[in-house]
Amino acid sequence: MTNAVIECILSRSAAKYYDPAAGLSDDQIRELVRIGTSAPTSFHLQNWRFIAVRTPEAKARLSPIAWNQPAIMDAAVTFVIVGQLADASVIPDRLAPLVAAGVMPASMVPEWEMPARDLYKNFPQRQRDEAMRTGTFGAAAIIYAARSMGLGSTPMIGFDAEGVHREYGLAENEMPVMLLAVGLERSGNWAQKPRRPVNDVLSFL
């Protein structure tokens, strides 16, 4: 079975080398993030934010705290994907547009807020796990949207988390989930890497 979406997923690989002359407009960057924010989040928390590092000056500041990876300077943009600790107190705000749009009755808001409070309030590891899941889902959506537009991408954990936290003034409840470079690839990138066999990673019950 194949279709355009499956083809997009299957044809992606992580890029290392980008065409440094190929930029993206702020509108194109905005569109990538808009698509990214369509990803699912727990209780619709949307506990993320995205910092688009796209000017030569901004890239030069990021590069040394990101292991001088070539993608930072050469890709059109590198997103700092920021996750926020899961916090149920934001839920009324986050759900208000759903209530206004008639998607959810107002009476249901506490039915989401209360279990979310029980799930996260006294569980800092879970709050942090959720920040990572949220940021990762958002990044994944951007990765495949970029691929569908003919752009390469590089998710990166090779950076100094404390340095990034400091450089971008992240709040105490925020953490850099990953860096994600996006741009037009140049030649020289690796071919796709074979995967472990499905039988090694899948069990049926």
Ligand SMILES: Cc1cc2nc3c(=O)[nH]c(=O)nc-3n(C[C@H](O)[C@H](O)[C@H](O)COP(=O)(O)O)c2cc1C
């Ligand atoms: C969470 C995460 C962190 C990564 N960090 C880096 C990185 O810092 N630098 C880099 O060049 N590639 C990085 N990669 C890319 C991986 O090396 C790559 O996805 C993996 O080798 C599989 O190759 P493929 O994405 O081309 O299929 C990272 C990927 C993920 C998912």
